[in-house]
Amino acid sequence: MCMDKNAIIEERHLNESVRIFKILGNPVRLIMLKALEKTELNVSQLGELLGVEQSVVSHHLATLREHQLVQSTRDGKQIYYKLTDPHIIDVVDEMIDHTDHVLRGKQHGE
Numbered sequence: 001m002c003m004d005k006n007a008i009i010e011e012r013h014l015n016e017s018v019r020i021f022k023i024l025g026n027p028v029r030l031i032m033l034k035a036l037e038k039t040e041l042n043v044s045q046l047g048e049l050l051g052v053e054q055s056v057v058s059h060h061l062a063t064l065r066e067h068q069l070v071q072s073t074r075d076g077k078q079i080y081y082k083l084t085d086p087h088i089i090d091v092v093d094e095m096i097d098h099t100d101h102v103l104r105g106k107q108h109g110e
Protein backbone atom coordinates (compact mmCIF):
# COMPACT_ATOMS: atom_id res chain seq x y z
CA MET A 1 0.00 0.00 0.00
CA CYS A 2 1.41 3.37 -1.02
CA MET A 3 0.39 6.34 1.09
CA ASP A 4 1.20 9.99 0.69
CA LYS A 5 2.29 11.46 4.03
CA ASN A 6 0.58 14.75 3.13
CA ALA A 7 -2.69 12.85 2.81
CA ILE A 8 -2.26 11.84 6.46
CA ILE A 9 -1.24 15.24 7.85
CA GLU A 10 -0.68 18.31 5.71
CA GLU A 11 2.96 19.39 6.05
CA ARG A 12 2.28 22.87 7.45
CA HIS A 13 -0.04 21.36 10.09
CA LEU A 14 2.56 18.73 10.89
CA ASN A 15 5.31 21.33 11.35
CA GLU A 16 3.18 23.57 13.58
CA SER A 17 1.99 20.57 15.60
CA VAL A 18 5.61 19.57 16.23
CA ARG A 19 6.35 23.14 17.42
CA ILE A 20 3.39 23.05 19.80
CA PHE A 21 4.39 19.67 21.21
CA LYS A 22 7.88 21.09 21.81
CA ILE A 23 6.28 23.97 23.70
CA LEU A 24 4.29 21.50 25.78
CA GLY A 25 7.48 19.57 26.47
CA ASN A 26 8.56 22.18 29.01
CA PRO A 27 7.33 21.56 32.59
CA VAL A 28 7.12 25.27 33.44
CA ARG A 29 4.88 25.94 30.45
CA LEU A 30 2.69 22.91 31.21
CA ILE A 31 2.07 24.12 34.75
CA MET A 32 1.47 27.67 33.48
CA LEU A 33 -1.20 26.46 31.08
CA LYS A 34 -2.92 24.37 33.74
CA ALA A 35 -2.82 27.31 36.19
CA LEU A 36 -4.20 29.71 33.57
CA GLU A 37 -6.98 27.25 32.85
CA LYS A 38 -8.30 28.03 36.34
CA THR A 39 -7.80 31.80 36.57
CA GLU A 40 -6.08 34.86 35.13
CA LEU A 41 -2.67 35.52 36.72
CA ASN A 42 0.03 38.16 36.41
CA VAL A 43 3.77 37.55 36.02
CA SER A 44 4.43 37.94 39.76
CA GLN A 45 1.72 35.44 40.67
CA LEU A 46 2.97 32.93 38.11
CA GLY A 47 6.56 33.38 39.31
CA GLU A 48 5.52 32.77 42.90
CA LEU A 49 3.45 29.73 41.96
CA LEU A 50 6.23 28.21 39.86
CA GLY A 51 9.13 29.27 42.06
CA VAL A 52 10.96 30.95 39.16
CA GLU A 53 12.16 34.46 38.39
CA GLN A 54 9.82 36.90 36.66
CA SER A 55 12.16 37.04 33.66
CA VAL A 56 11.74 33.27 33.22
CA VAL A 57 7.96 33.62 33.45
CA SER A 58 7.97 36.44 30.90
CA HIS A 59 10.09 34.40 28.49
CA HIS A 60 7.71 31.43 28.69
CA LEU A 61 4.65 33.66 28.36
CA ALA A 62 6.11 35.20 25.20
CA THR A 63 6.48 31.72 23.71
CA LEU A 64 2.92 30.80 24.67
CA ARG A 65 1.60 34.10 23.21
CA GLU A 66 3.52 33.55 19.98
CA HIS A 67 1.62 30.30 19.47
CA GLN A 68 -1.74 31.82 20.46
CA LEU A 69 -2.06 29.79 23.65
CA VAL A 70 -2.34 32.73 26.08
CA GLN A 71 -3.28 36.38 25.84
CA SER A 72 -2.84 39.36 28.11
CA THR A 73 -5.15 42.05 29.42
CA ARG A 74 -4.18 45.18 31.30
CA ASP A 75 -5.83 46.18 34.57
CA GLY A 76 -4.26 49.45 35.64
CA LYS A 77 -0.54 48.79 36.01
CA GLN A 78 -0.98 45.02 36.09
CA ILE A 79 -1.00 42.73 33.06
CA TYR A 80 -2.93 39.51 33.51
CA TYR A 81 -2.61 36.42 31.38
CA LYS A 82 -5.28 33.92 30.51
CA LEU A 83 -5.66 30.86 28.38
CA THR A 84 -6.63 31.75 24.82
CA ASP A 85 -7.58 28.35 23.47
CA PRO A 86 -9.07 25.75 25.81
CA HIS A 87 -8.38 23.06 23.19
CA ILE A 88 -4.77 22.97 24.33
CA ILE A 89 -5.91 21.92 27.81
CA ASP A 90 -7.71 18.98 26.21
CA VAL A 91 -4.37 17.94 24.68
CA VAL A 92 -2.55 18.43 28.00
CA ASP A 93 -5.20 16.51 29.95
CA GLU A 94 -5.10 13.62 27.45
CA MET A 95 -1.32 13.55 27.75
CA ILE A 96 -1.55 13.47 31.55
CA ASP A 97 -4.13 10.67 31.36
CA HIS A 98 -1.83 8.71 29.06
CA THR A 99 1.09 9.35 31.42
CA ASP A 100 -0.98 7.90 34.25
CA HIS A 101 -1.53 4.69 32.24
CA VAL A 102 2.19 4.43 31.51
CA LEU A 103 3.21 5.08 35.12
CA ARG A 104 0.76 2.44 36.36
CA GLY A 105 1.87 0.00 33.66
CA LYS A 106 -1.71 -0.33 32.44
CA GLN A 107 -3.27 -0.11 29.01
CA HIS A 108 -5.95 2.47 28.27
CA GLY A 109 -9.19 1.52 30.00
CA GLU A 110 -7.58 -0.70 32.65
